[in-house]
Amino acid sequence: MRTTVGIVGGGPAGLLLARLLHQAGVDCVLLECRDRAYVEQRQRAGILEQGTIDALRACGAGERMDREGLPHDGVELRFDGRGTRIDFPGLTGRQVMVYAQTEVVKDLIALHLAEGPQLLFEAQVTAVEGADTDSPVIRFTHSGREQTLHCDYVVGCDGFHGVTRHAIPDGVRQTFERVYPYSWLGILADVPPSSDELIYAHHERGFALLSMRSPSVSRLYLQVPNGTDPASWSDEQIWGELDARFALADGSFKLARGPITSKSVTPMRSFVAEPMRYGRVLLAGDAAHIVPPTGAKGLNLAVADVVVLARAFAHLHTTGSAELLDAYSDTCLRRVWRAEHFSYFMTTTLHPDPEQSPFETRLQISQLDRIASSQHAAAEVAENYTGLPIG
Ligand code: FAD
Numbered sequence: 496m497r498t499t500v501g502i503v504g505g506g507p508a509g510l511l512l513a514r515l516l517h518q519a520g521v522d523c524v525l526l527e528c529r530d531r532a533y534v535e536q537r538q539r540a541g542i543l544e545q546g547t548i549d550a551l552r553a554c555g556a557g558e559r560m561d562r563e564g565l566p567h568d569g570v571e572l573r574f575d576g577r578g579t580r581i582d583f584p585g586l587t588g589r590q591v592m593v594y595a596q597t598e599v600v601k602d603l604i605a606l607h608l609a610e611g612p613q614l615l616f617e618a619q620v621t622a623v624e625g626a627d628t629d630s631p632v633i634r635f636t637h638s639g640r641e642q643t644l645h646c647d648y649v650v651g652c653d654g655f656h657g658v659t660r661h662a663i664p665d666g667v668r669q670t671f672e673r674v675y676p677y678s679w680l681g682i683l684a685d686v687p688p689s690s691d692e693l694i695y696a697h698h699e700r701g702f703a704l705l706s707m708r709s710p711s712v713s714r715l716y717l718q719v720p721n722g723t724d725p726a727s728w729s730d731e732q733i734w735g736e737l738d739a740r741f742a743l744a745d746g747s748f749k750l751a752r753g754p755i756t757s758k759s760v761t762p763m764r765s766f767v768a769e770p771m772r773y774g775r776v777l778l779a780g781d782a783a784h785i786v787p788p789t790g791a792k793g794l795n796l797a798v799a800d801v802v803v804l805a806r807a808f809a810h811l812h813t814t815g816s817a818e819l820l821d822a823y824s825d826t827c828l829r830r831v832w833r834a835e836h837f838s839y840f841m842t843t844t845l846h847p848d849p850e851q852s853p854f855e856t857r858l859q860i861s862q863l864d865r866i867a868s869s870q871h872a873a874a875e876v877a878e879n880y881t882g883l884p885i886g
């Protein structure tokens with residue numbers, strides 16, 4: 496098999512890149528190791544930035560998002576028994592959209608199956624070779640057969656645990672990492688969200704987040720110790736803990752309860768691999784960088800990477816110039832590091848570290864109070880949360 500751009504991984508980054516390349520007339524093949532049902536049901540992100548919304552609309556994948564997604568104009572930060580609202584349009588002129596990653600993935604897969612390009616499920620990539628040659632290859636197993644895809648370029652969209660990153664030699668690749676001393680227990684519950692907008696809550700018992708998937712489904716998260724088994728938390732315990740962490744001093748907040756349909760635990764990590772390109776191999780999305788989920792940045796960063804990358808391949812295709820491709824890593828890393836900082840800031844400001852001193856807790860409250868009382872501080876949060884311009 497032969498193609499111009501071989502894409503490893505059919506998460507949001509790989510699927511959107513394939514769609515954009517197909518529309519630009521650049522030949523590509525997408526290899527995904529899981530089956531379609533698994534990829535479509537993997538519970539993850541829920542918040543789309545303005546740039547992500549625009550990119551999905553522009554490539555024809557925005558129709559259901561515009562029908563079913565919930566545009567949001569703000570979030571609440573809750574701390575010290577009180578809440579403060581960050582007004583996105585007022586501070587930035589932008590919005591975000593609640594529309595689950597599962598739905599973005601379903602919409603993109605439906606377009607692929609209807610219009611192309613070639614998308615192979617259950618195609619396990621075992622190695623990417625020849626990054627420093629003109630014709631890198633992807634080795635993969637499909638239908639029990641070992642196969643080789645010859646490419647002009649390979650893009651690794653295979654997430655944090657993928658193989659493509661390892662095609663960049665150890666001596667070239669630099670990695671930067673921070674692991675946090677807590678995780679998120681996430682639940683889905685069949686109950687209307689108890690607030691119209693997301694609530695990010697700082698509490699001495701731990702962080703909590705109220706989000707949603709639809710007007711009838713709530714998505715909630717609790718900070719828990721690393722290594723927590725989700726089955727060790729009963730439904731009653733989860734609701735009790737959420738009540739305690741979202742409580743307002745005047746007692747006015749009431750969290751509605753409903754049947755919990757899923758429980759899972761996610762560890763928190765910051766990670767960046769540089770450069771995002773070596774020879775004819777490029778990385779995009781979680782394959783190159785991970786953020787802790789508190790700033791809702793992971794999916795949005797993945798989308799921003801592939802928008803920049805698709806533009807660079809289209810430029811090469813139409814003009815023969817590799818100028819934008821050569822700039823790809825630097826262009827993306829600048830934005831990536833800003834999102835890394837914002838995610839780190841949101842995470843360390845809102846989560847009490849189990850080891851932290853009362854002094855550090857006071858600093859967190861003081862920082863949140865600053866955001867509540869200064870338009871400038873609130874605008875900085877709003878600008879980063881709604882997303883910086885792409886490329
Ligand atoms: P992935 O989605 O990880 O996709 C990689 C794909 O590659 C997978 O389909 C995988 O099966 C495939 N693959 C891996 N190895 C191979 C191989 N060897 N061969 C073939 N295929 C392979 N982000 C936000 O922006 N907003 C949020 O609100 C948000 N909330 C989150 C909440 C949680 C609980 C979690 C866990 C994450 C959240 N994120 C959020 C992060 C977001 O989900 C990820 O950043 C996003 O999925 C990255 O997309 P990706 O396509 O780069 O990688």
Ligand code: DHB
Pocket residue numbers: 539540541542693704706707714788789790791792
């Ligand atoms: C969701 C996840 C996040 O990490 C976040 O910051 C906001 C919302 C969600 O899954 O809905």
